[in-house]
Amino acid sequence: MSANVLVSAQGVTKSFGSTKALVDVSITLLRGEIHALLGGNGAGKSTLIGILSQNSSPDGGAIHFGTEKVAVVHQELAILPELTVAENITIGTQRGPAFTWRRAAEETERVLEMLGQGHGEIRPETIAGTLQLHQMQLVEIARALSSGADLILLDEPTASLTLDETGKLFAVLRALRAKGIGLVLVSHRMHEIRQVADRATVLRDGRTVVDRRALSEIDDATILREMFGTALLSPEGEHPIHATTTPAPNSQTGLHLHHKATGIRVDVAPGSIIGLAGTPQGPASLFDTLLGLSRDDGWEAIVEGKPWRPRSPRAAVKRGLGYISGDRAAKGVFPELSIRDNAMIARQVVRRVSVRRPSEIHAVRAQAAALGFSHVDVEAPPRSLSGGTMQKVLIARWLDLPLKVLLLEEPTRGVDVRTKTDLYAMIRTLAESGVVVLWWSTENRELLSISSQILAFTVNGDPQLLVDTRSTNEAELVHHTGTT
Ligand SMILES: Nc1ncnc2c1ncn2[C@@H]1O[C@H](COP(=O)(O)OP(=O)(O)OP(=O)(O)O)[C@@H](O)[C@H]1O
Numbered sequence: 308m309s310a311n312v313l314v315s316a317q318g319v320t321k322s323f324g325s326t327k328a329l330v331d332v333s334i335t336l337l338r339g340e341i342h343a344l345l346g347g348n349g350a351g352k353s354t355l356i357g358i359l360s361q362n363s364s365p366d367g368g369a370i371h372f373g374t375e376k377v378a379v380v381h382q383e384l385a386i387l388p389e390l391t392v393a394e395n396i397t398i399g400t401q402r403g404p405a406f407t408w409r410r411a412a413e414e415t416e417r418v419l420e421m422l423g424q425g426h427g428e429i430r431p432e433t434i435a436g437t438l439q440l441h442q443m444q445l446v447e448i449a450r451a452l453s454s455g456a457d458l459i460l461l462d463e464p465t466a467s468l469t470l471d472e473t474g475k476l477f478a479v480l481r482a483l484r485a486k487g488i489g490l491v492l493v494s495h496r497m498h499e500i501r502q503v504a505d506r507a508t509v510l511r512d513g514r515t516v517v518d519r520r521a522l523s524e525i526d527d528a529t530i531l532r533e534m535f536g537t538a539l540l541s542p543e544g545e546h547p548i549h550a551t552t553t554p555a556p557n558s559q560t561g562l563h564l565h566h567k568a569t570g571i572r573v574d575v576a577p578g579s580i581i582g583l584a585g586t587p588q589g590p591a592s593l594f595d596t597l598l599g600l601s602r603d604d605g606w607e608a609i610v611e612g613k614p615w616r617p618r619s620p621r622a623a624v625k626r627g628l629g630y631i632s633g634d635r636a637a638k639g640v641f642p643e644l645s646i647r648d649n650a651m652i653a654r655q656v657v658r659r660v661s662v663r664r665p666s667e668i669h670a671v672r673a674q675a676a677a678l679g680f681s682h683v684d685v686e687a688p689p690r691s692l693s694g695g696t697m698q699k700v701l702i703a704r705w706l707d708l709p710l711k712v713l714l715l716e717e718p719t720r721g722v723d724v725r726t727k728t729d730l731y732a733m734i735r736t737l738a739e740s741g742v743v744v745l746w747w748s749t750e751n752r753e754l755l756s757i758s759s760q761i762l763a764f765t766v767n768g769d770p771q772l773l774v775d776t777r778s779t780n781e782a783e784l785v786h787h788t789g790t791t
């Protein structure tokens with residue numbers, strides 16, 4: 308094996324019970340290369356990463372390692388919330404008598420600086436659990452950078468990063484590549500892959516279908532065809548599905564928001580999808596108010612002519628609010644319940660129905676068919692699902708409820724290109740039934756394609772202006788939100 312080879316794997320297999328996650332996978336990873344690992348939801352990417360990082364063992368196949376130093380950034384965050392940022396970052400490397408707080412703090416500063424977070428809100432002494440999701444993801448990445456590994460496996464590291472943070476991460480990845488480190492990047496965003504990766508390996512149903520192809524030699528349409536086995540109409544699921552008409556808001560229907568400090572008012576008619584653009588703070592504080600989580604009354608809300616001040620998320624859900632958290636592992640999934648209960652939990656709250664009724668099984672089946680997870684055993688625990696399939700279960704939760712308002716935080720996070728298209732259509736149909744949808748995303752292009760209007764937030768978290776999506780573009784949005 309050449310000295311440049313970090314991993315060479317042939318014919319790798321792995322099953323979970325009757326599920327064949329990897330059937331025949333080959334992959335070769337070299338030093339000084341950013342290697343994209345691509346595939347639809349459930350294709351086997353995370354399973355392969357688990358094996359390459361030696362967190363799990365394959366059932367069969369031959370794997371040769373040219374290094375022992377492999378670090379991994381997991382798809383679902385593996386942050387220890389009670390520990391400080393410095394402890395989280397140095398936990399694997401600084402142990403025993405050599406560990407001092409000062410060293411850990413210095414090392415933390417060093418890697419955060421690399422990620423452009425040197426003087427930001429993430430401090431070595433910050434308790435990790437108090438950070439926002441994208442900041443936790445940065446800590447997780449910083450831990451991998453700090454490990455001194457020769458091979459770094461990044462499983463959807465950009466899923467909750469802002470555009471700005473993603474840009475900085477990519478600069479770091481390029482610098483590591485120049486030092487001869489090998490990198491594997493999983494992402495469902497083809498434009499990101501094109502920005503940084505050199506080569507791609509594509510998995511479909513647990514098999515390698517594209518083996519180490521240079522990205523300069525293969526176009527998106529070919530990659531997507533290999534990924535799904537069929538041609539897709541549009542790469543990246545970018546269907547222009549703007550609301551054709553924006554109904555006039557009326558004071559007795561829809562949602563009316565007033566931000567007291569800036570005086571900004573937003574009147575949303577039923578059936579509209581409003582995009583929220585900018586770093587997470589601003590949208591998060593609006594969502595907290597609507598969810599009844601925040602006592603701070605920066606926002607006033609009126610829904611269907613009545614003041615909206617729920618005392619708790621449960622009260623908000625009973626009054627017709629739906630919510631998909633961006634932090635699905637911590638706030639979305641109930642790991643001790645079955646997949647079926649996870650999909651049905653909002654119905655239970657609203658209708659106080661038992662979960663064992665046959666109608667419920669019927670409802671879950673219908674949702675699974677609509678969202679493309681019919682193959683899943685819904686009585687199993689959610690940990691058996693791939694990241695993207697879990698996201699679909701969380702979406703299913705709100706599909707057949709009498710909703711007034713639906714809050715979405717990055718709902719397509721981790722969802723593959725094909726399902727994204729389905730999801731856009733599904734949310735559009737939901738909106739057309741009269742629901743007000745507030746959709747926060749770090750992907751401006753997604754907001755431009757799905758919403759009729761966009762509320763842009765400044766980096767300080769204040770709402771700034773409401774723009775019609777037909778009269779704006781990506782560059783203008785970036786300018787307004789300061790997220791260049
Ligand atoms: N612990 C587990 N128990 C049972 N089945 C599992 C387990 N982990 C993964 N699987 C199954 O293995 C298959 C591959 O899953 P994997 O998580 O590797 O997909 P993925 O390519 O990472 O998808 P995604 O893009 O959605 O993250 C899926 O069918 C999944 O349900």
Ligand SMILES: [Mg+2]
Pocket residue numbers: 352353354382462693694695
């Ligand atoms: Mg995965």
